[in-house]
Every structure is written in C-alpha cells, then in structure tokens.
Amino acid sequence: MAATDFDVPVGLSGDDIPLSVAVNRSPADRRFRLAARASGASTLVVMGLVAVFLAKGAWPALRIAGARFFTRTEWNPDAANGSFGIAAIVWWTVMIALIALLLAVPLAVASALFINEYAPRRLRRALTALVDLLAAIPSLIYGLWGRAFAGDALAGVARWLSRNAGFVPMFDVRGDAYDSSTFVAGVIVALMVLPIATSVMREVFAQTPVAEKEGALALGATRWGMVRAVVLPFGRGGIIGGSMLALGRALGETIAIALIISPKYVVDARVLERGSNSVGALIALKFGEAGSTGLSALLALGLALFAITLVVNFAASFVVARSRSGAGVEA
Amino acid sequence: MSVPATVDPAHRVPERPVRPRMVGRDDGLVLVGSAASGMSLVWVVYERLLPLSGPVGFWLLSYVAFLAIYRSVVRSTHGALAARDRVMAVVVTSGALGLAAPLTLIILFVFSKGIGALVKPAFFTQTLAKVGPLSPEDQGGAQHAIVGTLEQLGLTVAVSAPLGVATAVFLNEVGGRLARPVRTIVDAMSGVPSIVAGLFVYSLLIRTLGWSFSGFAASLALAMLMLPSVTRTTEEVLRLVPGGLRESALALGAPEWRATLQVVLPTVRAGVVTAVILGMARAVGETAPLIMTSFNSSVMNWNPFSGPQSSLPIYVYRLVGNSDPGQVRRAWAGALALIVLVLGLFTMARWVGGAPQRRERRRQRRQAPAPAPASAAAAPASTSAAAAPAPTVDLTRTDHPGGPQ
Numbered sequence: 001m002a003a004t005d006f007d008v009p010v011g012l013s014g015d016d017i018p019l020s021v022a023v024n025r026s027p028a029d030r031r032f033r034l035a036a037r038a039s040g041a042s043t044l045v046v047m048g049l050v051a052v053f054l055a056k057g058a059w060p061a062l063r064i065a066g067a068r069f070f071t072r073t074e075w076n077p078d079a080a081n082g083s084f085g086i087a088a089i090v091w092w093t094v095m096i097a098l099i100a101l102l103l104a105v106p107l108a109v110a111s112a113l114f115i116n117e118y119a120p121r122r123l124r125r126a127l128t129a130l131v132d133l134l135a136a137i138p139s140l141i142y143g144l145w146g147r148a149f150a151g152d153a154l155a156g157v158a159r160w161l162s163r164n165a166g167f168v169p170m171f172d173v174r175g176d177a178y179d180s181s182t183f184v185a186g187v188i189v190a191l192m193v194l195p196i197a198t199s200v201m202r203e204v205f206a207q208t209p210v211a212e213k214e215g216a217l218a219l220g221a222t223r224w225g226m227v228r229a230v231v232l233p234f235g236r237g238g239i240i241g242g243s244m245l246a247l248g249r250a251l252g253e254t255i256a257i258a259l260i261i262s263p264k265y266v267v268d269a270r271v272l273e274r275g276s277n278s279v280g281a282l283i284a285l286k287f288g289e290a291g292s293t294g295l296s297a298l299l300a301l302g303l304a305l306f307a308i309t310l311v312v313n314f315a316a317s318f319v320v321a322r323s324r325s326g327a328g329v330e331a
Numbered sequence: 332m333s334v335p336a337t338v339d340p341a342h343r344v345p346e347r348p349v350r351p352r353m354v355g356r357d358d359g360l361v362l363v364g365s366a367a368s369g370m371s372l373v374w375v376v377y378e379r380l381l382p383l384s385g386p387v388g389f390w391l392l393s394y395v396a397f398l399a400i401y402r403s404v405v406r407s408t409h410g411a412l413a414a415r416d417r418v419m420a421v422v423v424t425s426g427a428l429g430l431a432a433p434l435t436l437i438i439l440f441v442f443s444k445g446i447g448a449l450v451k452p453a454f455f456t457q458t459l460a461k462v463g464p465l466s467p468e469d470q471g472g473a474q475h476a477i478v479g480t481l482e483q484l485g486l487t488v489a490v491s492a493p494l495g496v497a498t499a500v501f502l503n504e505v506g507g508r509l510a511r512p513v514r515t516i517v518d519a520m521s522g523v524p525s526i527v528a529g530l531f532v533y534s535l536l537i538r539t540l541g542w543s544f545s546g547f548a549a550s551l552a553l554a555m556l557m558l559p560s561v562t563r564t565t566e567e568v569l570r571l572v573p574g575g576l577r578e579s580a581l582a583l584g585a586p587e588w589r590a591t592l593q594v595v596l597p598t599v600r601a602g603v604v605t606a607v608i609l610g611m612a613r614a615v616g617e618t619a620p621l622i623m624t625s626f627n628s629s630v631m632n633w634n635p636f637s638g639p640q641s642s643l644p645i646y647v648y649r650l651v652g653n654s655d656p657g658q659v660r661r662a663w664a665g666a667l668a669l670i671v672l673v674l675g676l677f678t679m680a681r682w683v684g685g686a687p688q689r690r691e692r693r694r695q696r697r698q699a700p701a702p703a704p705a706s707a708a709a710a711p712a713s714t715s716a717a718a719a720p721a722p723t724v725d726l727t728r729t730d731h732p733g734g735p736q
Contacts, residue, residue: 025587032588036505039497040513043562046555047516050523050531057534110426118423127427129681134434136609136677137670138616139525140644144651144666145437148444157387164388191433198430222416245522252524254619255648280526280619287622295538302530306523313522317515 050306058300061293069300074265075282077297078290084297086304088265092182092277096257097250099186099271100193104250105243107190108197112235115198116205117227128202135195143256146188151260154184158272169269177274180262185276188260189253193246200245200320204238205231241320248312252305254280279305361404362421369397398422438670445667448660454668459629464655471657473665475631476646479546480615480672482635483625483642486550487557487614492607494554495561496596502562503569504577504591521559528552529620537624546635549625549642553617557610564609568602569595605684612676616669618644643669 025033061077062069065084072085115127155178162173208231216226232239257278263285264275283298283305290298373393398418406414448454454472462471498517502510532552536542572595580590596603621627626639627649643665650662 029587032591033505036497036501037507037509039494040501040505040509042494043498043513043516043520043558044509047520049535050527053531053534053539054527057530057538107426107429110423111430114423114427118420119427127431130431130434132609133674133677134430136612136616136673137434137437138618138644138673140616140618140647141437141441141666141670144647144663145440147651149436149440160387194430222412224416224419225412227419248522252522252527254524254526258619259648259651280524283526283530284619284622299530299534302527306527309522309524309527310519313519314515316522317518 051303054299054303054306057296058303059296061296061300064293065297065300073267075263075286075297078294082293086279086301088267089277089279089282089301090304090308091267092264093251093279095182095271096186096189096253096276096278097247099183100189100250101243101247103187103190104194104197104246105239108194108201108242108246109239111194111198112201112205113227113231115202117223117231128199131195131198131202134191135199139192139253139255140259142188142192143259146184146256147259150188151179151184154187155179155181158183162272170271172270173273174270175273178272180260180274180276182261182271182276185257185260185278186271188256189250192253192256193249196249197242197246200242201235201238204241204320205235208234237319237322241316244312244316244319248309248316251312252280252309253278254284257281258284358417361408362401365401365404366397369393369395369400372396372400394425441663441667441670444660445663445665448664449667451664454661454664458631459661460631462629462658464657466657468657468660471661473641473643473646473661473668475628476641476643476665477668478631478633479625479628479635479640479642480644483546483550483553483640484611484615486547486635487553488607488611490550491554491557491561491610495558495606495610496565496603498558498562499565499569500591500596502566504587504595517559517562520555521563523556524619525552525556525617526619526622528555529623531555532620533623543637544624544626544639545637546625546632546640546642549621549640550635552620552624553614556617556620557614560610560613561603561606564606565599565603568599568606572598601683601687605680608676608680608683612673612680615672615676616644618648621645622648643672 061084064077064082065072068083069085071087072083073088075084075089076082077084111127111131115124115131119127158173158178158181162171162178165171166173212230212234213226216230217223221229257276258281261276261278261281262274263277263282265277279301283301286294286298370393373389373396377389377392398421401421402414402418405417409417448468451469451472453469454474455477456474457470457472458475459471459473460475498513502514502517529552532548532555536548536551537544542548576598577590577595580594581587585594621642621644625642625645627645628639628641632638632640647662647665647669650658650665653659653662
C-alpha cells in the first residue's frame with residue numbers, strides 16, 4: 001500500500017516497476033508470517049468445513065427425499081414413510097424477508113439521508129451510535145417484544161387492512177386470527193435489518209463528492225433537489241447493496257421469528273393470517289423433538305439456508321464494492 | 332483562521348462562516364398548524380362522517396393529510412420547489428424517527444416487565460433446580476445462566492480475539508496471494524446465519540466427534556460469528572496506521588514480528604479492544620446456536636467443557652414460553668439483564684474507542700498556549716508509537732460490506 005506513495009521521477013515511464021529486493025527473513029520472522037498465514041487460512045478451512053459437515057449430515061435425508069425435497073410442502077421426516085420438503089418453508093421465509101425489505105428499505109434510505117444531510121452535526125454522531133446500538137440488541141429481545149407487545153398492535157393493523165382492503169388476495173384472512181402471522185414477523189424482522197441497511201447506505205452516501213453537492217446547491221437546487229440529483233444517484237449501489245445485505249440477514253433470522261410465528265406448511269398468499277414459517281425458525285423449533293431422519297432433514301434445511309445466504313451476501317458485497325470503486329472516490 | 336494584520340479590525344471578516352437559517356421562525360408554526368389541522372380533518376371525516384374508525388387508520392391518514400396541508404401551505408407562500416423540499420425534509424425526518432422509536436419502546440417495555448424480578452436477590456444467588464409451579468416469586472433465579480454466560484463469553488473471546496487479530500495482521504501486514512480469498516471469505520462469514528453456525532458445530536463436534544453438549548461447543552459457534560467482525564474492524568484500524576511508523580521500526584533494525592507486535596499493534600490497541608468488546612456485545616445475546624450446542628440446563632454446571640450448560644439467552648428463550656407466570660417473570664428479568672449487559676458492553680466499547688481522541692484533545696488543550704501551527708505540526712512529526720496520531724475510525728459500525736478494495 002504505502003509502497004506506491006512516491007512520486008515517479010521524471011524520465012521513468014509508468015511501467016517501470018520498482019526493483020524487487022531479495023529478502024532473507026530470519027527464522028523468527030518466517031514463523032511469524034507462517035502463524036499469520038495459518039490464521040488467515042483457518043477461516044477458509046472453517047467455511048469449507050461448514051459446507052462439508054452440513055452436507056454430510058444432510059445426506060441421509062436428501063437421499064430419502066430425493067428431488068421432491070425441493071417441491072414438497074409438508075414436513076414429517078420422522079413419520080413411518082415420512083415425506084418432507086422445503087417448498088412451503090422457503091416460500092414463507094422469502095415472504096417474511098420481502099415484507100421486511102418493503103418496510104425497511106424506505107426507512108433505511110430516509111434514516112441514512114437524515115443522518116448525513118439533514119441532522120445537525122452534533123446529532124449526527126449520536127444517531128450513528130444509535131444505529132449501531134440497534135444492531136447490537138439481540139434477536140431474542142426483538143422476538144420477545146414482537147411476541148408480547150408489538151404483536152397485539154400489529155394484529156390491529158392487520159385487522160384494519162383485511163377489513164378495508166380484504167379484496168386484495170394478500171390481505172385476505174379466513175377466520176379472525178391475526179397474530180403469529182407472516183406480517184408480524186416481517187415487521188419485526190424489518191426493525192432488525194434496519195440498522196445494517198442504514199449503516200451501509202449512510203456510508204456510501206457519505207462518500208458523495210462534496211464538490212458535486214455544493215455545485216448543485218450553488219446552481220440553486222433546494223436540499224431535496226441536491227439529494228435527488230447528486231446523493232441518490234451516487235449512492236444507488238449503496239442502496240441496492242445495503243438492501244441485499246439486509247435481505248441476507250432477513251433470510252437467516254431465527255430466534256425472533258421462532259418466538260413469533262406458529263408454523264404452517266401450505267403455500268398461499270395470506271400474509272396477515274395466523275401461521276407462517278421460516279427455515280431458521282423451523283430448525284430452532286424442531287431441533288429438540290427431531291428423530292434421526294428429522295435431524296438429518298434439519299441439517300439439510302441448514303445447508304439450504306447456508307447456500308441461499310452465501311449467494312445473497314456475495315452478490316451484495318459485489319454490488320457495494322463495485323459502487324465504491326466505480327465511483328472512483330476511494331483511493 | 333488567523334486574520335492578516337493588514338485588515339482593518341473594523342472590516343474584519345467573521346471567523347465563523349455564516350450559516351443561513353434553513354428554517355425560519357414561522358416555519359415551525361406552519362408545521363405545527365398543518366399537523367393540527369391534518370389531525371382535525373381526519374378526525375371529522377374518518378371518525379365521524381364515514382363509517383370507519385380505528386387508531387391505525389387515524390394516525391396513517393392524519394400523517395397523509397398533514398403532508399398534503401403542509402405542502403399546500405408552503406406552496407402558497409414559498410412556491411412549488413420549496414414545498415417539495417420541505418415535504419421531503421419532513422418525510423426523511425419521520426423515517427429517522429421510525430428508526431429511533433422502536434429502540435426506546437423496546438427498552439422501556441423490557442424494563443417494565445423485567446425490573447420486578449430482577450431486583451430480587453434470588454435472581455443472582457439461586458438456580459432453577461428447586462423451582463416448581465408453586466414456588467414463590469422470591470425463589471429461583473438465573474445464577475446458573477449468569478455463570479454460563481460469563482464462561483462462554485470468556486471462551487468465545489479467548490478463541491476469536493487472537494484468531495481475528497492474527498487474521499487481520501495477515502490481511503494487512505503480511506498479505507500475499509491468499510489475502511484476497513481470505514478477505515472474501517471473512518465477508519461471507521459475517522453473513523452466515525447464527526443458526527447455521529450452531530448446526531455446523533453440532534454436526535462436526537457432537538454428531539461426528541461424539542462430544543457432549545457443552546458450553547465450549549457454544550463458544551466455538553459464537554466465536555465463528557464474532558471472528559469476522561473482529562477481523563474486519565482490526566484490519567480497518569491497521570490500515571490507518573501510517574506506513575512511516577512501520578518503516579521506521581524496520582529501518583531501526585527491528586525484525587518484522589517485533590515491528591508488528593510492538594509498534595503497529597500497540598498504536599491500534601484501542602481499536603482492537605473496541606472491536607472485541609463490540610463483538611462480545613453481539614455474541615452475548617445470540618440464542619439460536621445455543622439450542623444445539625450448549626443445550627440448556629436448570630441446574631448449575633460450573634464446567635463449560637462437559638455437559639449441558641445454561642446461559643442468559645437460552646434461559647430466557649426456554650422460560651418465556653412456559654405456562655407458569657412465575658417462570659415468565661423470571662424470563663423477563665433475564666431479558667432485562669441481557670439488555671443491561673449489551674448496553675454496558677456497548678457503552679464500554681464507545682468509551683474505549685473514544686480514548687485516543689480524548690487523549691489527543693487533552694494534549695492539545697495542554698499545548699493550547701503554544702502558537703497553533705506548532706501544535707498542528709507536532710502531531711504528525713512524532714514517531715514514537717505512543718504519541719502517534721491515533722487512528723480515528725468509527726469502530727462501532729455494524730457491517731463489513733466492502734469486498735476486496
């Protein structure tokens with residue numbers, strides 16, 4: 001890094017490479033480098049082992065279920081000729097995550113803009129700390145709160161929605177049970193992924209070139225005009241990347257959802273109705289009562305979750321990294 | 332800063348930039364007035380005239396009516412452009428409120444539910460071993476869970492802190508062909524759901540190697556979750572250490588390992604400690620991996636290496652679904668204890684993280700009588716590790732989204 005911080009002398013062309021010096025390291029230094037390299041490699045090994053051992057544990061269940069593992073909706077791995085599949089579970093996991101994103105992304109954009117562009121300087125630090133504090137509040141606490149307090153309030157919202165807009169298939173509810181629903185879980189998960197989305201977006205927004213912002217203001221733009229013309233286009237990568245990171249978190253969320261929902265195994269669009277499902281929550285709920293096939297099936301669920309979140313997170317860091325380097329701001 | 336002597340004092344330029352007022356005096360009144368009239372309008376139309384009612388609809392529609400009225404008022408006095416600007420300012424601000432409000436609600440709610448059982452001494456001195464449905468309120472507590480939490484947290488830090496710092500040293504100081512994939516994988520690791528970490532430890536240690544459920548197994552799962560945040564934060568502060576510091580140490584003949592361990596790492600001590608404490612704050616509340624690693628126990632288990640062990644999160648998780656209201660009260664006390672622990676760790680992290688800046692400010696205050704340019708030049712010129720300008724970075728950030736840069 002620091003090696004390139006010198007001025008290239010006149011007369012040297014750009015592709016003259018610095019002389020590489022043969023280094024003869026002492027044994028102590030070589031041991032030091034080896035130890036550092038080994039710690040670095042250990043993360044690679046651990047992640048490899050995660051895939052291997054989840055696959056190993058999942059193998060018996062996957063062999064029993066075959067390809068129907070991806071299409072079945074019921075979950076009875078321990079029954080005599082048990083049939084089980086992840087279709088309904090993944091469906092509801094995605095629905096919870098989508099509801100969470102639908103609520104969290106606009107709030108996160110607004111919060112990030114407020115912290116960077118609207119808040120007084122003194123408040124800015126406090127708000128940044130608050131965002132980080134929100135991220136540190138355990139999932140368990142959000143779940144307890146959602147179950148004991150927010151659930152009731154949100155059931156009221158759900159009732160209102162289904163009475164006044166029940167003709168929309170998503171808001172349709174059979175019966176009169178509005179608690180433990182996909183909607184309630186989605187709202188709580190939205191609160192949980194807000195901090196990460198906000199902090200990613202805030203950081204990308206903060207890299208907006210000041211000259212361009214001041215240019216917009218100097219040309220007579222209002223503050224909102226400046227935000228819309230400069231900050232938002234510049235931060236588009238941050239908004240997408242932050243949303244995808246939040247999606248990754250939302251898909252993997254476990255304990256809060258486990259405390260809120262009651263599992264259901266059908267695929268429909270009724271998000272306000274009681275009952276929902278999620279990969280993580282089902283693992284947590286079923287672990288204690290699972291037999292040997294059941295355990296293996298849960299490990300298969302874990303493997304699926306691992307694969308999904310890896311893909312989403314890789315895509316997210318790709319987008320965020322590209323939005324940064326593409327803007328050419330970070331040296 | 333300093334004004335050239337030739338300027339006549341009477342025409343002196345103000346030293347602080349003039350900040351044009353964004354919000355005038357009557358703007359606040361317009362805001363309050365619009366809110367009041369929006370609410371009144373919705374009350375009349377929605378609650379009285381139409382056959383509808385309900386608090387949710389009322390507040391939702393009031394907000395919309397407020398925005399519409401506010402827009403037309405500002406539009407009539409300041410024009411369309413200003414109206415859009417003001418309305419968006421209100422929207423953005425209410426978005427930020429939507430972020431801040433839940434935290435207050437959550438803390439107040441857990442406090443009101445948990446304080447009653449938390450202040451009883453039994454919470455800290457007794458376990459659940461002899462607790463039945465008929466046990467009185469002042470019996471039974473979370474001593475076993477507190478012990479488990481402390482032991483597991485200690486083991487988690489003992490595993491993840493050295494490994495995380497060493498990995499960061501590898502990424503930033505040693506480097507090589509392996510650095511790129513390691514950085515990518517560390518990023519990927521920070522997105523691994525906690526339940527997957529628990530399943531992995533269960534599958535490897537308990538199912539394959541035949542360990543029993545234990546606190547240590549839980550610590551390993553937690554360490555896996557904490558490692559990426561320690562690594563990325565440490566790497567970030569290491570990147571801020573001026574290269575001259577390393578080069579001076581090497582030029583003085585220090586071997587690489589001494590330059591790293593005795594010069595580079597001490598300058599980022601505050602940053603590393605902050606990263607570790609923040610990692611602890613996040614690990615301490617993790618519940619999902621504990622279900623399949625430490626399991627749970629209602630009796631005291633001092634040995635984290637063998638047998639099921641309780642800890643605060645799993646204690647709360649198991650008790651809160653109990654049909655016995657006494658147990659539920661104990662669960663809320665545990666939740667409050669957990670929040671206090673997280674808040675305490677978080678405050679400590681901010682305090683430690685702010686220490687270098689505080690020291691710097693004190694130093695500057697001591698040197699205040701000296702002319703300003705001298706003190707500004709003094710900081711970068713100092714080469715000793717202790718006096719080096721403290722790297723400043725927001726250590727408490729939540730994420731490590733960046734890929735290879």
